[in-house]
Amino acid sequence: MNTQNNRKEYDGCFPEIKLKYVDGNIKKFKIGSSKDSEEVFREIMDSDTLLLREEFVVIFLNNSSKSLGWHKLSIGGMTGTLVDVRILMATALGCGAVGIILGHNHPSGTLKPSENDKKITSKIIKAGELLDIKVLDHLIITQDDYFSFSENSILH
DSSP states (O other), rough: OOOHHHHHTTTTTTTOOOOOOOTTTTOOOOSSSSSHHHHHHHSSSSSTSSSTOOEEEEEEOOOSEEEEEEEEEEESSSOOOOOOOOOOHHHHTTTTTTTTEEHHHHHHHHHHHHHHHHHHHHHHHHHHHHHTTTEEEEEESSSSOEEEEETTTTOO
């Protein structure tokens, strides 16, 4: 059996997945509170569309709660955005994260988490438990304020 010929059969069938590390002018930061997280999310999220469409962002942290980076997981519409837990966890594993902080905005301005917000948070927590990646907080950002799942003891 000629393995070289077999390899040719698979050329292009299995794309390589790569993470891109952009180190340039990215600030490394330590997150010690929900307020710190809010400030970082406000820098990442597009302030021009904060009232127009939802964005879901994840901050990846090392064991010292220092940032490894962030990923804008999805941009949705006025009333929601999709979150693919598999992509989130693959990215966390790829950058060696031991902790993550979730954040998304509510264009409506309401700080109250929806049932879907609670369900996706719970789903991400369960996935993280299997991979030893801790969800440290989930923030809902509005134009003027924020809501922290951790501060309100609903991170479960």
